[in-house]
Amino acid sequence: MSKASSGTLYRGHEGMWSWVGHRVTGVVIFLFLLVHVLDTSLVRVSPGAYDAVMSTYKNPLMALGETALVAAIVFHAFNGLRLILVDFWKSGTKYHRQMLWGVLALWVITMVAFSIRHLSIAFGGH
């Protein structure tokens, strides 16, 4: 890290990385949303067209992609609640780091539970 970028409260620390994570996950979720509305719209074309596209989502490899997508959504959701607390709670800026660790802990717990259920279904083990 260059000398000019060291010693700030923000750069390279929790505040910056949570902001980067929020942006990246937000863009990924938005791009999937566009695709997801289009694939769901196939119910208006024919049942066969819809079922054919849905079958691609049931591929085990796609299940890993779906798990990654849900991981992005869950991080964006919990970090979004943290941002609201930073903005509206009077001690929010003081505890924003601790809240980020809380976000990551809840994210891991949620993703472990989701992954067990979703991957066992997708890989045919249920």
Added chain:
Amino acid sequence: MSADIAAPRSQRLDPKYVRARKSRGSFEMIAWLFMRLSGVALIVLIFGHLFANLMLGEGITGIDFGFVAGKWADPVWMFWDLAMLWLAMLHGTNGVRTIINDYAEKPATRVWLKGILYVATIVIVVLGTLVIFTFDPCIPGSTLSVCQ
């Protein structure tokens, strides 16, 4: 002999330096507030959507045309999906608008990128809304119970 020097910031600024001139009213504040309010609503809507579709029953293996028909036979799920579509698209569009404003520096680039974004948003929101309201589960020869 004393020179007459006006006090600083005494309304003698060249108009191009007056920052308030470009004010867009309260639009940005409303957009900021909307991100927080829609965000909270979207957590409920999307977590409910994921739980009902991927965690309950057969999970993703149970999703097909009949599954959608079963859900949209219930007006609660129609309204749920409609609210999710509109709030998620507006929330995402405003987020991408912010990113374009941050990274696209040339005015022409900003206009083009935001133009493409807004056209995509309108197309997706209109398409999704029409699909929810014009959905017909009863194709010829349907064996679905709602069509008997």
